[in-house]
Amino acid sequence: xxxxxxxxxxxxKAALADEQLQKALSHVRSKFIExxxxxxxxxxxxxxxxxxxxAIKKHTIKHLDLYLERFEEKVxxxxxxxxxxxxxxxxxxxxxxxxxxxxxxxxxxxxSMISEEIGLNEFxxxxxxxxxxxxxxxxxxxxxGEHPSHIIAPAVxxxxxxxxxxFREHHTELPEDRSLEEPxxxxxxxxxxxxxxxxxxxxxxxxANFLIAETGTSVIVTxxxxxxxTQTLPRIHxxxxxxxxxxxxxEDTSQILRVLARSATGQEMSVYTTLxxxxxxxxxxxxxxxxxxxxxxxxxxxxxxTEFEDMLRCIRCGACMNxxxxxxxxxxxxxxxxxxxxxxxxxxxxLAGIENTGxxxxxxxxCGRCESVCPMRIxxxxxxxHWREREFELHLSPAxxxxxxxLWAWFAKRPKYYRLFSxxxxxxxxxxxxxxxxxxFLPLAGGWTRFRDMPGPEPKTFxxxxxxxxxxxxxx
Amino acid sequence: xxxxxxxxxxxFVTCLVDLFRPSVGFxxxxxxxxxxxxxxxxxxxxxxxxxxWNSGDxxxxxKIAETVIQTFESYDYIVAPSGSCAGMLKMHYPEVFAxxxxxxxxxxxxxxxxxxxxxxxxxxxxxxxLKQKLNSNITYHDSxxxxxxxxxxxxxxxxxxxxxxVKLAEMKDSETCCGFGGTxxxxxxxxxxxxxxxxxENIESSGADVLLAGDLGCLMNIAGKLKRQGSTLEVxxxxxxLAGMTDTAPICDTNKKTVAKGR
Ligand code: SF4
Numbered sequence: 001x002x003x004x005x006x007x008x009x010x011x012x013k014a015a016l017a018d019e020q021l022q023k024a025l026s027h028v029r030s031k032f033i034e035x036x037x038x039x040x041x042x043x044x045x046x047x048x049x050x051x052x053x054x055a056i057k058k059h060t061i062k063h064l065d066l067y068l069e070r071f072e073e074k075v076x077x078x079x080x081x082x083x084x085x086x087x088x089x090x091x092x093x094x095x096x097x098x099x100x101x102x103x104x105x106x107x108x109x110x111x112s113m114i115s116e117e118i119g120l121n122e123f124x125x126x127x128x129x130x131x132x133x134x135x136x137x138x139x140x141x142x143x144x145g146e147h148p149s150h151i152i153a154p155a156v157x158x159x160x161x162x163x164x165x166x167f168r169e170h171h172t173e174l175p176e177d178r179s180l181e182e183p184x185x186x187x188x189x190x191x192x193x194x195x196x197x198x199x200x201x202x203x204x205x206x207x208a209n210f211l212i213a214e215t216g217t218s219v220i221v222t223x224x225x226x227x228x229x230t231q232t233l234p235r236i237h238x239x240x241x242x243x244x245x246x247x248x249x250x251e252d253t254s255q256i257l258r259v260l261a262r263s264a265t266g267q268e269m270s271v272y273t274t275l276x277x278x279x280x281x282x283x284x285x286x287x288x289x290x291x292x293x294x295x296x297x298x299x300x301x302x303x304x305x306t307e308f309e310d311m312l313r314c315i316r317c318g319a320c321m322n323x324x325x326x327x328x329x330x331x332x333x334x335x336x337x338x339x340x341x342x343x344x345x346x347x348x349x350x351l352a353g354i355e356n357t358g359x360x361x362x363x364x365x366x367c368g369r370c371e372s373v374c375p376m377r378i379x380x381x382x383x384x385x386h387w388r389e390r391e392f393e394l395h396l397s398p399a400x401x402x403x404x405x406x407l408w409a410w411f412a413k414r415p416k417y418y419r420l421f422s423x424x425x426x427x428x429x430x431x432x433x434x435x436x437x438x439x440x441f442l443p444l445a446g447g448w449t450r451f452r453d454m455p456g457p458e459p460k461t462f463x464x465x466x467x468x469x470x471x472x473x474x475x476x
Numbered sequence: 477x478x479x480x481x482x483x484x485x486x487x488f489v490t491c492l493v494d495l496f497r498p499s500v501g502f503x504x505x506x507x508x509x510x511x512x513x514x515x516x517x518x519x520x521x522x523x524x525x526x527x528x529w530n531s532g533d534x535x536x537x538x539k540i541a542e543t544v545i546q547t548f549e550s551y552d553y554i555v556a557p558s559g560s561c562a563g564m565l566k567m568h569y570p571e572v573f574a575x576x577x578x579x580x581x582x583x584x585x586x587x588x589x590x591x592x593x594x595x596x597x598x599x600x601x602x603x604x605x606l607k608q609k610l611n612s613n614i615t616y617h618d619s620x621x622x623x624x625x626x627x628x629x630x631x632x633x634x635x636x637x638x639x640x641x642v643k644l645a646e647m648k649d650s651e652t653c654c655g656f657g658g659t660x661x662x663x664x665x666x667x668x669x670x671x672x673x674x675x676x677e678n679i680e681s682s683g684a685d686v687l688l689a690g691d692l693g694c695l696m697n698i699a700g701k702l703k704r705q706g707s708t709l710e711v712x713x714x715x716x717x718l719a720g721m722t723d724t725a726p727i728c729d730t731n732k733k734t735v736a737k738g739r
Contacts, residue, residue: 009664012664012666012667013666016666016667016670029674325652325653325655325671325674326664326667326671328671328674329667329670329671330667330670362660362663362664363660363663363664363667364657364660365620365653365655365656365657365658365660365668365671366530366620366621366657366658366660367620367624367652367653367657368620368621368624368625369620369624369651369652369653371624372624382571385529385530385532387532388530388531388532389532389533389534390532391532392531392532392533392534393532397531397532401531401659401663405527405528405531405533405536406536408527408528409528409533409536409539409540411522412522412523412525412528412536412540413522413536413539413540413543414522415519415520415521415522415543418522418523422491422494422495425495426495429495429496435730436730437725437728437729437730438700438703438728438729438730440704445662446665447661447662447663447664447665447668448661448662448665448700450665450669451665451666451668451669451672451701451704452669452672452697452700452701452703452704453699453700453703453704453728454696454700454728455496455497455696455699455700455727455728457495457496457497458496458497458498458499458724460498461494461495461498462489462493462494462495462498462501462502463489463494463517463519465498465502466498466501466517466519467519
């Protein structure tokens with residue numbers, strides 16, 4: 001996927017002016033937050049579970065090599081195959097090779113952000129393999145030729161009427177009098193179309209929420225059951241997963257599952273939790289003939305041992321973006337790459353390079369709400385600050401900003417001059433405010449006064465007033 | 477740490493209070509003195525260093541932090557009328573010195589003595605009741621750093637509710653950011669504006685006549701937006717109301733007639 005993060009400011013402006021988008025985002029602003037809050041309130045031990053989940057992931061990441069090897073061993077034992085992909089390109093190539101071996105024409109797909117990360121759909125299309133998204137949200141945005149704007153709710157930027165129009169346009173056999181008023185009717189319409197596709201597909205590709213080292217099992221959670229059909233009906237099942245998805249045991253998985261759905265959608269559990277361990281065995285009634293796991297690194301192993309290692313704990317629940325005021329304002333597309341919101345502002349620079357994604361860790365008020373709801377207790381603001389440090393060190397931050405900062409710091413380190421500096425600033429502000437008590441245009445801070453007034457200062461700075469008072473109070 | 481009966485408290489004024497609204501500083505001093513503290517204002521203080529810290533400039537942050545610690549560490553407590561600055565001193569300073577054991581220890585000892593004003597009054601000085609009266613309908617915005625870094629939420633509310641005549645009208649989403657974010661509001665003005673618009677909408681629908689918060693940055697942002705929208709709401713720092721010092725015109729206003737005087 002092409003990186004549009006350098007145009008973040010432009011994207012954000014367009015998003016703010018987009019009425020449809022703003023209407024759609026109001027759901028994120030309220031529904032997701034309420035549902036999570038209720039789910040968390042109803043489970044007394046939620047925070048203890050969080051601590052356990054964090055401990056499990058920390059341990060796994062410390063011994064990542066060991067658990068990955070163990071996972072591979074188990075997959076092989078069960079007759080599956082593991083493909084190690086160092087880069088996005090490797091992963092795309094491996095998927096295509098598997099498809100080509102059976103001259104696959106169509107591929108059904110469960111929801112997978114890794115697929116977005118490696119740009120799989122576009123790649124398959126140019127290689128004459130048709131990918132069909134089967135998650136309703138993904139299906140809709142595939143019709144529209146868009147990318148997901150949220151990691152768990154890919155079409156959250158759309159309103160019902162937009163989706164209805166898309167269906168009318170693309171489902172040409174749809175009778176005109178067929179009502180699509182209710183969300184359920186849209187779902188049924190998509191299901192009807194997808195049934196055919198499921199049956200005709202040669203390969204099914206899913207993501208993975210967890211890879212269990214102990215058993216060589218991949219786990220997905222969905223609410224529509226599309227993942228099950230994607231992986232059991234075609235001849236080949238490919239699991240596309242990044243390396244940090246591995247956890248040691250089944251027990252560990254079930255611990256983390258308890259915080260995942262609650263944090264994501266406020267459900268106790270997602271509707272379907274599907275475990276796949278290898279291809280169909282002799283007496284299995286159904287299942288794929290071949291089971292492949294493509295294990296993607298794509299920059300993750302270089303986060304190990306750095307200040308960004310904690311990010312590898314992320315379980316992609318989406319809570320951080322659901323609670324982010326910036327995401328609420330501009331939605332997911334403005335971020336310009338696969339992963340939006342706070343988790344993306346930390347992860348994208350690691351995967352796509354800070355030189356391409358410099359805005360992302362800066363476009364945060366550091367309000368800290370993301371960290372406070374993250375089930376994995378990932379210190380997102382702290383890591384965004386680390387990216388800002390890297391940018392500062394590499395001289396990537398804008399020159400004017402660096403100059404102002406340098407000047408300000410010079411004063412801040414010298415109390416005497418700082419007093420002078422604040423007196424002069426105070427004088428200037430007083431002049432600009434005049435008698436009105438507020439300033440409606442402030443040079444150098446046009447961004448502020450374009451949208452709001454700046455209060456005028458009181459007659460003296462605190463330090464002046466304090467010193468006056470101290471002299472006055474002094475016994476003569 | 478056992479509490480001295482009449483602790484020596486250093487006021488960390490904060491840049492914004494120094495520059496824009498000294499009344500908040502004087503209100504803070506009054507509250508601390510009424511609670512039995514001996515208050516001092518070290519005059520060589522400048523800034524907590526947050527602008528450098530959040531811009532990724534570790535070196536300057538460190539130098540500023542060293543000066544702050546040297547200036548303030550001899551006091552029993554350091555109190556700031558800001559959750560954001562107190563959060564910087566308390567939660568971030570130890571991290572600024574990561575890798576330097578000697579300074580880290582100093583920063584940790586210093587950090588234990590730092591408090592935000594309402595937190596200090598309520599939790600350390602055990603102030604639960606204030607004597608003055610004030611007939612007004614107040615809504616309180618939880619500033620992010622105070623709320624999430626320091627866990628401040630009930631302290632200002634308990635103190636406000638103890639004032640005879642005060643009614644608290646909670647706004648929707650009082651815990652949501654106002655969009656200030658330090659340099660964020662000038663780097664990404666359109667986004668900041670959209671966030672503060674949501675905030676002012678919630679403030680207006682609370683039905684309150686007065687908006688209070690514990691951080692001048694947020695207050696200037698919100699007051700500036702409310703004024704631009706033509707609102708008549710009165711905006712003040714919580715310290716002014718707690719201290720009963722509401723003679724100064726509200727933030728972004730010249731109208732000296734205030735709710736405090738029985739509007
Ligand atoms: S960073 Fe935390 S809150 Fe955000 S998606 Fe990952 S696990 Fe969920």
